[in-house]
Amino acid sequence: MGDPTHIIELIDRILEETEDQPELQQKIFDLRDALLAAQQSAQQYNLKIKTLEETIRQLKSPAHRIGTVLGPGNDDLVRLNVGGTEYQAAVSPEILENGPLQVGDQVAVNEGFVAIIKLPRPQQGPIARVVTRLKDGHWMVNGGTGNTEFMVQACDDLKEENFREGDEIILDPTQRVILKALPKREQKLVVEDEFVTVTWEQVGGQEDVIKEVRKVIEYPILHQEILDKMEYRMPKGFLFYGPPGCGKTLIGKAILSDIVNKLKEQSHDLKDLEGRFIHVKGPEILNMWLGESERKVREIFKKARDYREKGQLPFIFIDEAESVLGTRQALRVNNISNTLVPMFCAEMDGIQSVRDMVVILATNRPDLIDPAILRPGRIDRKIKVSRPDRGDCEDILKVYLKKDLPIEGESLDALIGPFLDTLFGTAPEQEALLLTLRNGEFKKLYWKDFISGAILESIVLRAKERAIERAIAGEPLMIKVDDLLKSLEHEFVENNVLPADSNMEDWLQLLDFDPKNVVRVRRPRDSDQAAHQTMSRSII
Ligand SMILES: Nc1ncnc2c1ncn2[C@@H]1O[C@H](COP(=O)(O)OP(=O)(O)OP(=O)(O)O)[C@@H](O)[C@H]1O
Ligand SMILES: [Mg+2]
Incomplete structure (x- = not known):
C-alpha cells in the first residue's frame, strides 16, 4: 500500500471520479505533483546512501599486500614471495576456478596471507641482464646496479625461452622471477x-x-x-x-x-x-x-x-x-x-x-x-702526432687540392701561399687567446696554434663549395685565394674551433701548457680596457 506508484494510481482514479469538481481537482493535481517530486528526491537519497556505504566499506577494508607465485607448495598450498619473505600460502577457491596459479603470477594476499585475488602481471619492474642458463628454467642474471649476480627462474610462459647472454629482462618486484623479455636495444657500434x-x-x-x-x-x-x-x-x-x-x-x-x-x-x-x-x-x-x-x-x-x-x-x-x-x-x-x-x-x-x-x-x-x-x-x-707546422699545412692542403683542380692563378703555390701567410700570421685578427702565466709572463696564441689536418680539410671543402656555387650562378669554375681565406675566417671566427671555457684545462694540455702554470685565459675580443687593467696589475 505504501508503494508510491500505487498511491499515484489511486490519485488518478480520484481525479477521474471528481471531474465535475474542478476546484477539488486542482488540489488533487497539486498533491500528485508533490508526491512525484518527493518520490524523485527519495531515489536520489538512496543513490547517495549507496555511494557512502561503498566508501565506508572501502575505508574499513585493509590494503592487500601483493606477492609473486614461485611455485607449488605442500598439499594445495603455493609458494609465495611477499615483500622479500617467502610464505607457503592457501589460495582462495575463487582464484582456482580459472585454473591453478602459475609461476610469476601476481596475487593479492589478505591479513592471513591467503591469496585472495589474482592480479594482472606488472608491465614494469626491475631490469636485469642474462648472464647464463642454469638448470630447469633457472638463470643467472646481473642486476646492473652493482656487480651482483643472482639466480632467478623464468615465469611459466617463458620456461622454454632461450635467452642469450646480455638479453635484458624484466623481473617481478621481488626479483625472483623473469616476467618478460625486453626488446633488444639498438646496440651502438662500439x-x-x-x-x-x-x-x-x-x-x-x-x-x-x-x-x-x-x-x-x-x-x-x-x-x-x-x-x-x-x-x-x-x-x-x-x-x-x-x-x-x-x-x-x-x-x-x-x-x-x-x-x-x-x-x-x-x-x-x-x-x-x-x-x-x-x-x-x-x-x-x-x-x-x-x-x-x-x-x-x-x-x-x-x-x-x-x-x-x-x-x-x-x-x-x-x-x-x-x-x-x-x-x-x-x-x-x-x-x-x-x-x-x-x-x-x-x-x-x-x-x-x-x-x-x-x-x-x-x-x-x-x-x-x-x-x-x-x-x-x-x-x-x-x-x-703534433699539430701541423707551415710545411705540414702546405702538404695537407695539397692532399685535398689536387694538381688538376681548376684554380685561380698560375700555380697551386700561388693559391696556397697567401692562405698560409694569413693562417700563420700574428696580426691582431689571428689572435686566439691571451694567457697570463704564473711567472707573470704573457703568451699570445694565434690561429696557427689551433690548426689541424681535419680543420684544413674542412676549409678546402668549404672553399670548393663557394667555387661551385659561383659556377652554378654562371661564373667560371675555379677556386680563388679569397675562397680559402673566407673559409679560414669562417672556421676560426664562427665555427667554434677555439676552446670553450668549460674545457679550457683539456685545451691547455693539448697546447702543451700545464694548466697549473696558467693563471688567466682571455680572449682577444674581451674588452681591451680590461686587458690593460689586468696586465698592469700583473706587472706590478
Ligand atoms: N696529416 C693529415 N693529412 C691529411 N688529412 C688529415 C691529416 N690529419 C687529419 N686529416 C684529416 O682529418 C681527419 C681526422 O683525422 P684523424 O681522425 O686521423 O685525427 P685524430 O688525430 O685521430 O683525431 P682525434 O683525436 O679526434 O681522433 C682525417 O680523416 C683526415 O681526413
Ligand atoms: Mg682519431
Whole structure:
C-alpha cells in the first residue's frame, strides 16, 4: 500500500471520479505533483546512501599486500614471495576456478596471507641482464646496479625461452622471477672493423711521425729475421698522442695498409692477406653495463686473435683510450675501481709479439692514461702526432687540392701561399687567446696554434663549395685565394674551433701548457680596457 506508484494510481482514479469538481481537482493535481517530486528526491537519497556505504566499506577494508607465485607448495598450498619473505600460502577457491596459479603470477594476499585475488602481471619492474642458463628454467642474471649476480627462474610462459647472454629482462618486484623479455636495444657500434685502405699519399706532412711509426711497427713485421738476429725486443703496443684531428687514426690506417701491401709483395703465399683495423671507441665501451665492458675488451682481443688465425693482419686501435684505460682522475669515478686496466694489461701480456697483433691506443691526454698500461712490454712506445707546422699545412692542403683542380692563378703555390701567410700570421685578427702565466709572463696564441689536418680539410671543402656555387650562378669554375681565406675566417671566427671555457684545462694540455702554470685565459675580443687593467696589475 505504501508503494508510491500505487498511491499515484489511486490519485488518478480520484481525479477521474471528481471531474465535475474542478476546484477539488486542482488540489488533487497539486498533491500528485508533490508526491512525484518527493518520490524523485527519495531515489536520489538512496543513490547517495549507496555511494557512502561503498566508501565506508572501502575505508574499513585493509590494503592487500601483493606477492609473486614461485611455485607449488605442500598439499594445495603455493609458494609465495611477499615483500622479500617467502610464505607457503592457501589460495582462495575463487582464484582456482580459472585454473591453478602459475609461476610469476601476481596475487593479492589478505591479513592471513591467503591469496585472495589474482592480479594482472606488472608491465614494469626491475631490469636485469642474462648472464647464463642454469638448470630447469633457472638463470643467472646481473642486476646492473652493482656487480651482483643472482639466480632467478623464468615465469611459466617463458620456461622454454632461450635467452642469450646480455638479453635484458624484466623481473617481478621481488626479483625472483623473469616476467618478460625486453626488446633488444639498438646496440651502438662500439667496434668497427671495416677496413678501407689509406695510402701515404693521403697523409699530408707529419714526416717525422711517419718515419718513426714505420720504424717501430713496420720493421718488426717486415724484417723479422734481422731483428731476431739482434735479439731485439720488439714493442707490442703503441700510444699515439696529440691534439684532435691531426692524423692519429689516419696514420694508423695508413701504416696497416702499407704493411699489408709490402707483406703481399714479399711473399706470394701472402697474396690474399687482408688487414683488419679493429677500431674501438673508448667512451662507448665505458658506457656499457657493468661487467659488459670487460667482456667487450676480451671480445676485442679474441676477435683479433681469430683474424690472426685466419692469416689476416689485425690492428686494434682504441680511440680516446684515456676514457677506458685512464687513471681514476680520468675516469672521474670514485667508488668503482677500474677493472678494465688490469684486464687490458693481462691481454697485452698474453700477446707474444707485434706480429700477432698491433695494439695502438690513441689519446689527446696521454697524462691521463694509467701508468700500468704504459709499462715496458705493454704500450711502451709513445708517438706524438703534433699539430701541423707551415710545411705540414702546405702538404695537407695539397692532399685535398689536387694538381688538376681548376684554380685561380698560375700555380697551386700561388693559391696556397697567401692562405698560409694569413693562417700563420700574428696580426691582431689571428689572435686566439691571451694567457697570463704564473711567472707573470704573457703568451699570445694565434690561429696557427689551433690548426689541424681535419680543420684544413674542412676549409678546402668549404672553399670548393663557394667555387661551385659561383659556377652554378654562371661564373667560371675555379677556386680563388679569397675562397680559402673566407673559409679560414669562417672556421676560426664562427665555427667554434677555439676552446670553450668549460674545457679550457683539456685545451691547455693539448697546447702543451700545464694548466697549473696558467693563471688567466682571455680572449682577444674581451674588452681591451680590461686587458690593460689586468696586465698592469700583473706587472706590478
Ligand atoms: N696529416 C693529415 N693529412 C691529411 N688529412 C688529415 C691529416 N690529419 C687529419 N686529416 C684529416 O682529418 C681527419 C681526422 O683525422 P684523424 O681522425 O686521423 O685525427 P685524430 O688525430 O685521430 O683525431 P682525434 O683525436 O679526434 O681522433 C682525417 O680523416 C683526415 O681526413
Ligand atoms: Mg682519431
